[in-house]
Amino acid sequence: MSDRMLQFENVGVAFRRRLNPFSKKQLILKDLSFDLYRGETLGVIGRNGAGKSTLLKLLADIIHPDTGKIWRAKGLRSQLLSLNLGFNKNLSGYDNTVMALVTQGMRISQAKSLVSEIAEFGEIPHLMEQPVGTYSAGERARLGFSIAIRTNPDILLLDEILGVGDKQFKERSSKELKKRVNSEQTVVLVSHSIRTLRNLCDRVMWIENGRAKILGPTKEVLDSYSQEAELA
Amino acid sequence: MFKNYLSIIWIRGIGALKADAENSYLGSLWWVLEPILLTALFYVAFATGLKGGGKGSDFVYFLICALIPFKWTSSSITGSSSSITSNKGILGQFYLPKWIFPTAVNFSMLLRFLFVLPILCIFVAMGGYEPQVVWFFVLPILICQLFINLGFSYLTAAMVPLIPDLKHLVSLGMTAILFTSGIFFDINSRPESVQELLRLNPFVTIFDSYRAVLLRGEFLELHTLLYPCLFAVFAYTIGAITLRRFDRYYPRTLL
Numbered sequence: 062m063s064d065r066m067l068q069f070e071n072v073g074v075a076f077r078r079r080l081n082p083f084s085k086k087q088l089i090l091k092d093l094s095f096d097l098y099r100g101e102t103l104g105v106i107g108r109n110g111a112g113k114s115t116l117l118k119l120l121a122d123i124i125h126p127d128t129g130k131i132w133r134a135k136g137l138r139s140q141l142l143s144l145n146l147g148f149n150k151n152l153s154g155y156d157n158t159v160m161a162l163v164t165q166g167m168r169i170s171q172a173k174s175l176v177s178e179i180a181e182f183g184e185i186p187h188l189m190e191q192p193v194g195t196y197s198a199g200e201r202a203r204l205g206f207s208i209a210i211r212t213n214p215d216i217l218l219l220d221e222i223l224g225v226g227d228k229q230f231k232e233r234s235s236k237e238l239k240k241r242v243n244s245e246q247t248v249v250l251v252s253h254s255i256r257t258l259r260n261l262c263d264r265v266m267w268i269e270n271g272r273a274k275i276l277g278p279t280k281e282v283l284d285s286y287s288q289e290a291e292l293a
Numbered sequence: 294m295f296k297n298y299l300s301i302i303w304i305r306g307i308g309a310l311k312a313d314a315e316n317s318y319l320g321s322l323w324w325v326l327e328p329i330l331l332t333a334l335f336y337v338a339f340a341t342g343l344k345g346g347g348k349g350s351d352f353v354y355f356l357i358c359a360l361i362p363f364k365w366t367s368s369s370i371t372g373s374s375s376s377i378t379s380n381k382g383i384l385g386q387f388y389l390p391k392w393i394f395p396t397a398v399n400f401s402m403l404l405r406f407l408f409v410l411p412i413l414c415i416f417v418a419m420g421g422y423e424p425q426v427v428w429f430f431v432l433p434i435l436i437c438q439l440f441i442n443l444g445f446s447y448l449t450a451a452m453v454p455l456i457p458d459l460k461h462l463v464s465l466g467m468t469a470i471l472f473t474s475g476i477f478f479d480i481n482s483r484p485e486s487v488q489e490l491l492r493l494n495p496f497v498t499i500f501d502s503y504r505a506v507l508l509r510g511e512f513l514e515l516h517t518l519l520y521p522c523l524f525a526v527f528a529y530t531i532g533a534i535t536l537r538r539f540d541r542y543y544p545r546t547l548l
Contacts, residue, residue: 076545118385118544121386121388122387122388122541123384123386123387123388123541123544124541124542124544124545125541138387139387140387141385141386141387142386143385143386146382146386147380147382147383149308149312151311151312151315152308152311152312152315156311159304160304160305163297163300163301163304164301164304164305164383164389166297168297168300169300169303169304214387
């Protein structure tokens with residue numbers, strides 16, 4: 062675990078909660094420092110509003126920090142796995158799939174050749190010619206997951222572990238995701254489930270008040286986290 | 294990387310057109326129908342007033358030669374102004390340079406215009422305006438208008454997410470262009486001093502050039518397009534710089 066991919070150095074992010082330019086900025090992250098290594102799965106735990114989602118946005122390079130520095134290995138691509146791929150409800154499953162894959166960085170021909178495989182995985186080949194607007198919520202989630210799991214970033218960012226759809230597909234999708242997490246893939250996983258983190262992570266970071274309260278081996282961090290949760 | 298961006302613009306531009314054609318019963322027919330209805334509306338509203346000026350039924354052709362290009366500009370700019378906000382789903386997942394979104398809107402609107410333009414030409418030809426070689430001058434006018442559309446699109450796409458109040462001004466701005474660009478009056482018939490003032494609006498030149506070529510069969514002197522092009526470059530530069538400067542800031546405004 063010596064190959065460093067990314068380094069946070071005293072990173073801080075502040076947001077205004079209102080448009081009013083005179084409203085006070087609120088610090089979400091204050092002074093966050095940590096390293097991320099190739100191939101590891103780093104868990105992130107913390108209370109609501111601790112800054113976990115903001116951390117994911119920084120990791121995905123979607124926003125820049127207000128203070129501090131983030132160093133990343135050259136050409137690093139990180140992506141948040143999400144089912145909200147901005148589907149266009151008037152377009153068919155096929156068109157939406159191609160559009161989503163190309164937006165994620167694939168070539169058009171490559172994307173087109175993958176569509177049938179994706180439909181197979183989601184068990185919705187019969188729906189691919191229909192507009193996504195006519196899908197049920199579950200069917201849409203199946204399509205969303207089947208596309209999302211195809212992405213191949215250097216760092217995969219997960220907000221909660223996503224098992225979607227009916228019972229059968231939920232098992233299948235979370236199994237697929239766990240397979241990804243346990244592979245060589247570098248993963249940052251945000252979750253409230255101590256069990257999930259215990260099963261999947263090499264290290265865990267506990268965020269509180271915009272700082273890394275503890276960062277260390279999974280067992281150590283989670284033990285003290287659950288201890289404090291019980292006390293509270 | 295850049296090639297991927299072009300693919301994204303291509304696939305999203307085509308996708309938007311397809312979706313637009315699917316979301317109503319008449320679909321892509323509306324691309325033609327809407328400007329025709331608008332022309333009819335203006336004809337009913339203004340024809341009587343202008344007939345005294347000796348325009349007669351020519352007024353329909355006079356109107357439509359400006360209204361169809363106007364619709365192109367107005368849908369490009371309006372669509373672009375909300376293009377970053379409406380893609381917040383994607384922008385919350387991974388990084389994409391923001392200029393992609395107004396560019397994709399402009400690409401799809403350009404395709405739409407290229408679909409409608411031949412219909413306009415046929416309509417004008419059927420009205421007794423004989424097609425001539427000078428009609429090919431439509432091409433440089435079109436390119437110039439594309440530049441200016443892109444310029445204003447970048448500008449509004451960049452500014453509206455930062456100052457959401459501006460979205461009210463965008464629709465007001467489109468109405469302003471509609472009423473001050475000589476769409477339903479002939480700029481050339483106005484007093485010299487008024488003309489000078491009105492010609493500060495770059496769209497006046499654009500719309501008048503379409504008429505000059507298609508209706509009056511005039512040879513277009515390309516230097517007339519210089520001013521609109523300069524205007525386009527100016528708007529584009531400010532827009533592009535703002536988009537770049539706030540590239541990583543826009544996602545924060547979308548939370």
